[in-house]
Amino acid sequence: MKHFLLQPYRWIRNKSAAVQIEKVSCQTMKITYSNSQEISERIGAILNKNVNIMDEEGIIVASTDPSRIGMLHVGARKLIERNDIEMDIYPEENLRGMKEGINVPIHIDGRTIGVIGVTGNPDELRDIALVIGEMANIMFMNTQQSMRSENLARQKRLFCEELLLNPHLSKDSDLPVRAAELEFPLERIQSVGVFHISDQVSEADRLAIDDQLTGLLRTALGESVYLHHHHIGQNLAIVFHFTAKSPAIGHINRILANISSEWHRNIFCGLSCSIENFTQISHAYSCAEKAMEIASRTGLRQCLIYEELALEIITAQISESCRSSFLRNVWKTKDTQQIQKAAEFLNVYFDANGSLELISKKLYIHKNTVQYKIKKVIELTGYDPRIIHDAAVLLLACKLL
Numbered sequence: 250m251k252h253f254l255l256q257p258y259r260w261i262r263n264k265s266a267a268v269q270i271e272k273v274s275c276q277t278m279k280i281t282y283s284n285s286q287e288i289s290e291r292i293g294a295i296l297n298k299n300v301n302i303m304d305e306e307g308i309i310v311a312s313t314d315p316s317r318i319g320m321l322h323v324g325a326r327k328l329i330e331r332n333d334i335e336m337d338i339y340p341e342e343n344l345r346g347m348k349e350g351i352n353v354p355i356h357i358d359g360r361t362i363g364v365i366g367v368t369g370n371p372d373e374l375r376d377i378a379l380v381i382g383e384m385a386n387i388m389f390m391n392t393q394q395s396m397r398s399e400n401l402a403r404q405k406r407l408f409c410e411e412l413l414l415n416p417h418l419s420k421d422s423d424l425p426v427r428a429a430e431l432e433f434p435l436e437r438i439q440s441v442g443v444f445h446i447s448d449q450v451s452e453a454d455r456l457a458i459d460d461q462l463t464g465l466l467r468t469a470l471g472e473s474v475y476l477h478h479h480h481i482g483q484n485l486a487i488v489f490h491f492t493a494k495s496p497a498i499g500h501i502n503r504i505l506a507n508i509s510s511e512w513h514r515n516i517f518c519g520l521s522c523s524i525e526n527f528t529q530i531s532h533a534y535s536c537a538e539k540a541m542e543i544a545s546r547t548g549l550r551q552c553l554i555y556e557e558l559a560l561e562i563i564t565a566q567i568s569e570s571c572r573s574s575f576l577r578n579v580w581k582t583k584d585t586q587q588i589q590k591a592a593e594f595l596n597v598y599f600d601a602n603g604s605l606e607l608i609s610k611k612l613y614i615h616k617n618t619v620q621y622k623i624k625k626v627i628e629l630t631g632y633d634p635r636i637i638h639d640a641a642v643l644l645l646a647c648k649l650l
Contacts, residue, residue, distance in 0.1 A: 325364035337371035353382035
């Protein structure tokens with residue numbers, strides 16, 4: 250069986266060793282070089298001045314003048330200690346670690362987290378001091394929001410990986426609590442779909458195809474059906490809430506056909522059986538992945554539903570040598586055209602449960618012609634599809650073919 254994960258995942262029963270999702274931090278951010286250097290450079294470029302950003306201890310952590318990073322800014326520390334709204338520094342003050350300029354506090358969530366200082370004549374900068382402070386506040390609030398969004402997205406990724414890949418989840422797991430904290434629709438999940446692009450594609454194309462696929466599915470199925478998607482290796486896993494599965498699968502198949510045609514790529518899909526509770530989601534993912542792998546091996550560019558597969562699950566695990574040997578024993582000829590015609594007839598025969606009337610309607614032929622085709626299959630293989638034992642052999646041969 251071909252595996253599509255980039256690397257193996259292993260989960261263990263020891264709860265303390267399982268992934269623990271930390272709560273989304275609501276604490277006020279701290280000023281560091283990584284989150285403030287770009288802000289100092291952007292404001293410095295706007296003002297055409299040197300800009301320093303100090304943390305809540307008064308240490309310069311970011312600056313357009315790299316030589317000042319790491320120095321103590323006494324004025325900034327005093328401003329924070331006194332809770333002043335501004336501190337002007339003039340040349341004659343000659344305070345350690347400071348140059349002339351103006352300094353204003355940076356506030357986030359009602360708390361002073363640092364100071365922004367602009368080098369220059371305080372009398373010339375005073376009129377724009379409040380503007381400078383507001384610019385810094387807005388930039389830091391945007392940075393904090395971005396960090397919170399990234400943190401939330403990261404925690405959702407970890408949550409999804411545990412949900413889909415940990416087979417040892419129990420009903421007393423804290424997943425429902427964590428799902429509520431992450432606003433993840435855990436209790437609504439009824440099925441898992443696994444999608445895979447079989448051909449070799451660049452990472453950029455793969456992501457573009459996945460974005461198009463998820464966008465079209467979300468639009469076609471609606472937010473009430475399409476709940477969430479997550480990448481695992483080169484697989485795209487999507488969790489669904491189906492009220493009516495057949496119409497949804499029709500949408501999925503049409504979208505797969507359209508994207509495959511547009512990108513000239515084969516996209517295969519497997520869908521799991523129904524899920525009763527979240528402890529079955531990992532098993533459902535495994536089933537959906539097996540169904541997708543069967544679709545890939547057989548070249549079926551439509552969604553395969555695991556619960557509707559039986560022989561396919563077994564035949565997908567038969568080695569190529571066993572497959573070839575079995576087919577040679579059944580098809581007594583090397584004429585591929587003859588084999589293909591016989592297999593096409595047998596597929597109709599089995600779909601119609603051997604009903605001569607239904608087969609003749611499906612193929613638009615007379616019942617006598619159906620009898621003739623059955624006779625040709627017997628001559629070609631030595632097996633009679635009207636006999637249960639022989640029918641089983643022929644059905645398996647068609648599936649393997």
